[in-house]
Amino acid sequence: MDVHDGARGTRLGVEDPWAAALDVGPWQEPPRPEPPERTGVYQEVQAGEAFREVRRRYRRFAFPASAAFLVWYLAYLLTATMAPGLMARRVDGAVNVAMVAGLAQFGTTFLLTWAYARHARLRRDRAALELRWDTQERVR
Amino acid sequence: MSGAPMTGRGGAVAAHPLAASATEHQGLAMTLFTVFVVVTLAITVWVGRRRSDSEEFFSGGRMFSPMENGFAISGDYLSAGSFLGVSGLIALYGYDGILYLIGFLVAWLGVLMLVAELVRNCGRFTLADVLSARMRERPVRIAAGTSSITVAVLYLVAQMVGAGSLVSLLLGDQGGYARAWSVVGVGALMVVYVAFGGMRATTWIQIVKAVLLLGGTVALTVLVLLRFHGDVNDLLRAAADGSGHGSAYLRPGLKYGGSWTNRLDFVSLGLALVLGTAGLPHILARFYTVPTARAARRSAVWAVGLIGVFYLMTMVLGLGASAVVGSDAVRESDPAGNTAVPLLALDLGGGSGSTGGTVLFAVVGAIAFATILAVVAGLTLTSSAFVAHDLYAGLRRREAEPGGREEVRVARFAAVGIGAVAIVLTLFAQGLNTAVVVGVAFAVAASANVPALLFTLFWRRFTTRGTVWAIYGGLVPAVVLVVFSPVVSGTPGAIFPGADFHWFPLQNPGVVSIPLGFLAGWLGTVLPGERADAGRYAELEVRSLTGAGAV
Numbered sequence: 001m002d003v004h005d006g007a008r009g010t011r012l013g014v015e016d017p018w019a020a021a022l023d024v025g026p027w028q029e030p031p032r033p034e035p036p037e038r039t040g041v042y043q044e045v046q047a048g049e050a051f052r053e054v055r056r057r058y059r060r061f062a063f064p065a066s067a068a069f070l071v072w073y074l075a076y077l078l079t080a081t082m083a084p085g086l087m088a089r090r091v092d093g094a095v096n097v098a099m100v101a102g103l104a105q106f107g108t109t110f111l112l113t114w115a116y117a118r119h120a121r122l123r124r125d126r127a128a129l130e131l132r133w134d135t136q137e138r139v140r
Numbered sequence: 141m142s143g144a145p146m147t148g149r150g151g152a153v154a155a156h157p158l159a160a161s162a163t164e165h166q167g168l169a170m171t172l173f174t175v176f177v178v179v180t181l182a183i184t185v186w187v188g189r190r191r192s193d194s195e196e197f198f199s200g201g202r203m204f205s206p207m208e209n210g211f212a213i214s215g216d217y218l219s220a221g222s223f224l225g226v227s228g229l230i231a232l233y234g235y236d237g238i239l240y241l242i243g244f245l246v247a248w249l250g251v252l253m254l255v256a257e258l259v260r261n262c263g264r265f266t267l268a269d270v271l272s273a274r275m276r277e278r279p280v281r282i283a284a285g286t287s288s289i290t291v292a293v294l295y296l297v298a299q300m301v302g303a304g305s306l307v308s309l310l311l312g313d314q315g316g317y318a319r320a321w322s323v324v325g326v327g328a329l330m331v332v333y334v335a336f337g338g339m340r341a342t343t344w345i346q347i348v349k350a351v352l353l354l355g356g357t358v359a360l361t362v363l364v365l366l367r368f369h370g371d372v373n374d375l376l377r378a379a380a381d382g383s384g385h386g387s388a389y390l391r392p393g394l395k396y397g398g399s400w401t402n403r404l405d406f407v408s409l410g411l412a413l414v415l416g417t418a419g420l421p422h423i424l425a426r427f428y429t430v431p432t433a434r435a436a437r438r439s440a441v442w443a444v445g446l447i448g449v450f451y452l453m454t455m456v457l458g459l460g461a462s463a464v465v466g467s468d469a470v471r472e473s474d475p476a477g478n479t480a481v482p483l484l485a486l487d488l489g490g491g492s493g494s495t496g497g498t499v500l501f502a503v504v505g506a507i508a509f510a511t512i513l514a515v516v517a518g519l520t521l522t523s524s525a526f527v528a529h530d531l532y533a534g535l536r537r538r539e540a541e542p543g544g545r546e547e548v549r550v551a552r553f554a555a556v557g558i559g560a561v562a563i564v565l566t567l568f569a570q571g572l573n574t575a576v577v578v579g580v581a582f583a584v585a586a587s588a589n590v591p592a593l594l595f596t597l598f599w600r601r602f603t604t605r606g607t608v609w610a611i612y613g614g615l616v617p618a619v620v621l622v623v624f625s626p627v628v629s630g631t632p633g634a635i636f637p638g639a640d641f642h643w644f645p646l647q648n649p650g651v652v653s654i655p656l657g658f659l660a661g662w663l664g665t666v667l668p669g670e671r672a673d674a675g676r677y678a679e680l681e682v683r684s685l686t687g688a689g690a691v
Contacts (some may be wrong), residue, residue, distance in 0.1 A: 039675035135688035
């Protein structure tokens with residue numbers, strides 16, 4: 001369960017965020033300061049080095065990985081529909097290139113999913129959570 | 141995924157072991173299915189006693205665990221179309237069925253990496269929440285609500301047509317009465333689940349269904365592999381022999397080969413599948429049922445694992461049906477192949493007339509029904525959220541009541557309305573090919589929702605006008621192209637087979653309408669007249685990646 005994320009990840013000495021949320025009642029919007037002031041805080045955070053680092057880490061993984069899986073899938077799709085002869089080559093026994101390529105699509109999907117989740121957990125989660133409580137404190 | 145390739149023409153069932161043993165397994169299948177309905181109604185009643193504010197009704201209280209949500213997502217995504225339809229496609233056309241399947245899985249990488257966490261952080265209940273976080277609210281809510289309802293209703297009709305065909309196929313009904321009544325029954329049940337139980341009941345129903353579906357599939361897969369002593373090579377050879385196509389069965393081209401139009405049509409479908417999943421409204425809504433973005437990511441990881449394993453087993457079942465039952469026998473029972481898995485179950489259990497065969501067959505039938513019910517409940521809930529939270533709230537002028545009680549009340553009535561509309565449309569569109577309709581739903585999602593969503597999340601300069609243009613610029617071409625495609629007129633399988641006003645050659649509009657959606661969003665932004673609100677983008681961007689200010 002992720003309910004305890006907050007308590008584990010923060011160094012700011014904020015009390016359990018879920019307890020705070022429950023005080024207000026989960027169905028109510030928390031009270032918010034006036035827009036100009038709030039926007040100012042968000043713009044400062046956005047320009048800050050800590051946030052830019054989180055964003056850099058996210059984008060450096062997610063964007064190339066997305067491009068890679070799309071290109072790989074489209075290459076597979078186009079080869080299968082436009083050049084079926086290529087896919088028919090025998091590899092071993094009844095197994096041909098098409099079968100191997102199809103299973104490779106499964107394999108890369110599982111692999112990328114694991115790699116992305118691991119990257120996010122190790123490289124991004126903690127920094128993002130600190131920024132979250134930090135920003136919410138300043139906006140409050 | 142979807143109602144995939146059930147053709148909805150469940151005529152040719154007679155003169156077959158299925159029809160012959162119909163009365164035996166009918167009773168057992170009905171009993172099992174009744175048990176499922178009773179259990180799900182009990183869940184609904186139990187959940188319905190809770191307080192229902194909008195947070196509870198639309199997102200089930202946001203406290204589901206990643207594992208629970210992962211199962212619910214699979215329950216939402218995997219339909220009878222994948223259980224019966226795709227396995228049938230594999231049984232008949234071999235590799236091309238597998239090709240079709242892979243797009244549905246690979247698409248989840250996009251959902252996981254680009255959408256799940258950010259959408260969880262930025263929205264409350266619907267897609268329009270994310271878009272309107274940095275845009276002017278009214279036009280964006282109305283546009284996103286319209287496109288999402290279009291997607292959900294297309295998908296809903298496909299599922300319900302599938303339910304009707306399933307009855308005809310499994311119970312051997314010829315008259316069409318049981319078929320019509322089953323559509324009405326499915327429609328009534330989904331309205332009850334949603335109106336009384338909201339998201340919490342829907343989620344539990346999807347979890348129960350996912351467990352049943354995966355359990356049944358695991359059992360059948362094990363039986364197939366045992367039959368071939370775990371030798372995959374053996375299974376492949378037997379499947380190729382059983383298909384009557386020989387080695388052509390194991391390579392692409394049996395279904396999507398031939399003319400270049402046919403091939404381009406499949407590329408268009410593949411594009412729609414891989415991009416559209418990230419814009420499916422009922423899938424996006426599921427990410428709001430967990431407390432944090434991290435939990436949303438972990439539920440997507442669970443979903444990838446469950447869906448991937450399910451599809452691998454579907455491949456084995458499809459190949460097994462060809463190897464054990466034989467493609468000719470499958471085709472004779474149903475030309476679209478939807479009965480491949482039921483026939484396989486009958487055979488694996490000991491054949492027609494045996495106790496084992498009857499039990500397995502009944503279990504498969506009941507699971508297929510449970511599957512359809514869980515998917516339509518999710519779709520109805522999402523549609524009611526769009527009506528109440530986006531369209532109604534977007535058009536309303538006065539202040540909202542605290543706690544969103546008014547929205548919940550509207551949503552309950554909306555669920556009834558949507559159920560009625562879906563039942564009527566389904567009865568009117570009985571002959572529709574559900575595989576094609578689902579493909580179109582994915583294409584609309586990919587053309588209208590995905591460009592607007594990705595630009596909103598990642599493009600600093602994106603404006604309100606760009607958002608509205610992206611949505612309508614994808615939605616309108618997609619719908620117009622479908623109206624003038626062979627789906628609606630000019631072919632024997634069309635909605636109006638008698639008329640012919642089609643000029644667009646492809647069944648799936650994706651290859652044209654998806655680029656148009658992106659182009660329209662880009663144009664609406666770069667043309668002079670409106671500047672992006674830098675402050676609100678700062679808030680959205682910080683919120684999307686850190687969760688600051690997320691509900």
